[in-house]
Amino acid sequence: MNPELWPTVDESTLENSVRLIYINRKKAVMMYFKRVSLEEIKQETGIVRQNVRRFIKRCMQYDQTGEVWGFRALIPQKNVNEYQLDVFNRNQKNGRKTGEFNRFLDRYPDIKDLLEDLFLGRKRRSLEPVMKVKYIHKRFIEECRKKGVTQADYPLNTEWMGYKAVQRYLRRISYEDFCRSTKRFGDDASQKARHVGEGQQNQISNLFPFQKVQFDAHRIDGFFAVELTTPEGDTVTRILRRFWILTIIDVATRNILGYSISLNQEYSASDVMHCARNAVIPHKQLELTIPGLTYHPVGGFPSEKFPEIAWSVWDIICLDNAKSHYAQMVKDRLENLIGCFMNLGPVALPMRRGIIERFFKTLEENGFHRLPNTTGSEPKDPRRKDPEQQAIQLNITYEHLKQLIDVLISNYNGTPHGGIYHQTPLELLEKRMKVSGLTPRLLEEEKRSEILFMQTIQKRTVRGSLKSGKKPYIQYEGVPYRSDQLANAAYLLNTELLLHVNVDDLRTLKAYLPDGSEFGYLTASGRWSLTAHSLQTRKSINSLVKNKVLHLTTWDDPIFVYTNYLMSQKKSKKMVNKQVRVNEESTYKPDNPPAEQTKALEEASFQNELLDKAREDQINRDKLNEMENYERMLKQFKTKM
Structure with a gap:
């Protein structure tokens, strides 16, 4: 063992008399490791050979943390061994109980385990989350009596019945098992004890920006x-x-x-x-x-x-x-x-x-x-x-x-x-x-595209039927998605397509074939393609429709209907945040959107305008027919009169 690697002592903190003794002992130990004879060591330091060997033995012992004591063991009055009671020592004072508690626990290891389990909350020895020391001591006394300890025996023969000894022992456990002991002070303290202050440092050198x-x-x-x-x-x-x-x-x-x-x-x-x-x-x-x-x-x-x-x-x-x-x-x-x-x-x-x-x-x-x-x-x-x-x-x-x-x-x-x-x-x-x-x-x-940050990848199967004449389409979050290209691709029926979904705007989806080749943009059917909306909003609307809270017709813009619903919920404080979020989504306009996507949305908008115009024409024709029928009936009535 190399004494150069031993833990050292700051000699300036020692009192003069103590420092001189320490320096003399250290000198004797160092001379021994330099192969100087014990006789020369005695002449130089005045320390006899028995003490030289005893000092070296003390230095080479290990402390509670597993580290060698080293030169620390040479400090006068330094305890390097835990006190053990010698029952055969005739000089032992009858009234002194030092070491009795440790000897008692050695005799009754079950009681020792009980103390540790109750204090650390192990093995469900108690339903009490954090047991106080006085209640642990009470269980300790009960266990002593179960083991046959009488009033004439330690610890029942002491004034406090071993309370102070139990208190000191539990304090020592808390120091030795720090992480487990912190559970007595809450989850926050336990978390910090387990994860902070050990192992590699959390903040190693960070010189590079954006590292x-x-x-x-x-x-x-x-x-x-x-x-x-x-x-x-x-x-x-x-x-x-x-x-x-x-x-x-x-x-x-x-x-x-x-x-x-x-x-x-x-x-x-x-x-x-x-x-x-x-x-x-x-x-x-x-x-x-x-x-x-x-x-x-x-x-x-x-x-x-x-x-x-x-x-x-x-x-x-x-x-x-x-x-x-x-x-x-x-x-x-x-x-x-x-x-x-x-x-x-x-x-x-x-x-x-x-x-x-x-x-x-x-x-x-x-x-x-x-x-x-x-x-x-x-x-x-x-x-x-x-x-x-x-x-x-x-x-x-x-x-x-x-x-x-x-x-x-x-x-x-x-x-x-x-x-x-x-x-x-x-x-x-x-x-x-x-x-x-x-x-x-x-x-x-x-x-470098804004849309790519909000993109997720999903898989959907192409639906449709030659037998019923239903053209190919895919279903995503309760809404059919179509395109002219997909409508004329009957060979893709029952084929799984890869979809790139922008969760901020579900009006369109970009489809890819199973081999990874691009297929093109698919557009949400009906009025779902009119107003930008997020995946979260789509799911909220579908949930309300499923629970029959909202009712959507072919001619309704789902986002407007949902917004009106949120405004009608005056007593719900959370609805305000939702409506502001939906309003912001509806004005979503990404920078430099793909030309194909813009074209698909424009075509969908144009188709919806045609449908609106056709509907309006039909309504006007119905009104005109009603007026003509009314005038015809009125004319017949006047003729009969």
Whole structure:
């Protein structure tokens, strides 16, 4: 064993008398390992050979953690062995009970196991979730009596009946089994104990911009007003309830790359991809209408400030274990489109994504909690003062919220940050790129499409029948999809097509043959092709129709009928968020949509116009026929008179 590798002692902390003894002992041990004779060691240090061997033996013992004691064992009065009671020692004082408890547990290992199980909550020894020490001691005494321990025996012959010894023993267990012991203080403490402070460090060196990003969502603590139109054409003011802001932050530079707002009660997979899309697509500033609200010149988003890194993507994204993060669309788009790895951290452990959690706290304290319409961080928060009424009276609208978030995040990127030595995130990003030459990876040209971020892949079988004369079509989420090309492709009946579905706009689907070759766009039948709507809205409408809450005719636009239904639910507070979301979907217009898709929608719109005109002509003919019949009957009646 090499003493050069032993744990050392800070000699300056020892008292003078103790330090001299320690130095002399250390000198003797080192001389022994240098092959100096024991006689020379005695002459040099005054330590006899028996003590030299005893000191070396102490140094080579292991402590409770399994590490060699080393030079620490040479400190005077240092205990390196646990005290063991010697019952045969005649000098043992009768009144002293030191070591009796450990000796008792050695005699009764069942009682020792009981104490540990009750304290750590193991083996269901008790129905009590967290048993206090005094109740553990009570069970301890009961078990002692079951084992035949009398009042004349230890521990029943002591004043506290071993209570203090039990207390000390349980405290020692809590120190030795830290992770299990933290369960006594709740799930949060247990989670932290299991996942924080051990193993590899969570934040290894992150120098490269966009090397690692963190994603998370946060509820906005505030109510906002929104104006909606009733089915009768009147304008009413309603309140949007608490909703979500989703953001992606670069770990290396602390820049917020992008964000999105979700009006859903729980954010979905499509909301996650909206945020990812906004973080990659070059950002554009909003037109501000709030008096006095401005973008700071030094702020902005990375894609705005540095056009050369527009369409930058990341290598690793850290997320929590929310259900939406496991969606197939999220996995597929992150891995196959962006080309990154997903790091799904432990459940309910936000400290693994501490950077973005800290950003949300800054956003709340510097932003939403300062507004008069804030709900505060809890119902009893003193900042919460009738937020609904404040939102209506002061006309704090949803449009204001979108402008406020955009400005707050833009300005955040231009504000000095303590975590990066009081540089601004944008400054640090510029240094990493231009000084260190660390530029992020860019998304390939052929993948730079807004639609691709919201795309999921499904398989559907071509339906139809030669016998009944029903032309080929496919069914997706309760709606038939057709095209002229598919109608004339009877050879595809009962063939499974691959569908690329844009979950933001279900008016069209792009179909591929089983061998992967492109087939073309299919258009939703009837009025489903008129108004843009998401997969979530389609499912909501189908559910209401199935439960006979909504009734759709051939001539109804399902989205308008659904919107009118939401407006009629005046008592439901959640409906307001849904209607605003549907209104935003209906105005969805992607940048540079494919020409084939635009053509398919235009043809569907034209066909619907022809149907409307034919219907109107038929109604006019029916009215004209009714008038002619009425006049004929009236003329006959006058003739008979």
